[in-house]
Amino acid sequence: MIDLGDAPWYITNDAVMGGLSQGKVQQAEQKVMFFGTISIENNGGFTSTFKPIKPLAKEITTIKLCVQGDGNDYQLRLKSRVMDFPLAYKVMLSTQAGQSLCYQFNLKDFTATHRGRAIDTAPVLLASSVSELGFLIANKQPNTFALEIQSIEFS
Numbered sequence: 001m002i003d004l005g006d007a008p009w010y011i012t013n014d015a016v017m018g019g020l021s022q023g024k025v026q027q028a029e030q031k032v033m034f035f036g037t038i039s040i041e042n043n044g045g046f047t048s049t050f051k052p053i054k055p056l057a058k059e060i061t062t063i064k065l066c067v068q069g070d071g072n073d074y075q076l077r078l079k080s081r082v083m084d085f086p087l088a089y090k091v092m093l094s095t096q097a098g099q100s101l102c103y104q105f106n107l108k109d110f111t112a113t114h115r116g117r118a119i120d121t122a123p124v125l126l127a128s129s130v131s132e133l134g135f136l137i138a139n140k141q142p143n144t145f146a147l148e149i150q151s152i153e154f155s
Helices: none
Strands: 010-013 022-028 032-038 047-052 060-067 073-080 087-092 100-106 111-114 128-138 141-155
Touching: 010 022, 022 047, 032 047, 047 073, 060 073, 128 141
Parallel strands: none
Antiparallel strands: 010 047, 022 032, 032 141, 047 128, 060 100, 060 141, 073 087, 073 128, 087 111
């Protein structure tokens, strides 16, 4: 089980590209709330939160997480380095407003990306290469969002 409160979560908003979206994160009682507003002005439309994690055993093949969503789609992202090149491996996470749901994903089903572009030649994600985990919302629609992260477990 990943300790959701052991290391700080950080935010990356679309301001890195001139956008105006505002993501925030609050940690409390082993839950994390990722919330804010998405703006499409100035070519915006995304925000993300990540946290560093301790090295994972190479035998790990799945990730299970429980969240309470808001009806928006999110990306679950695992950051990795492959041959000293930074990649973010992603899988889509559809939520239902006000409902707590648990999901399980195989690491082999994650898609490698770099700065939003798919990297088709990247190798399959290995647990031992994961250094951070996080969530990104990039629906290119102006709205508010809130995702409560309740638990994350690798196995």
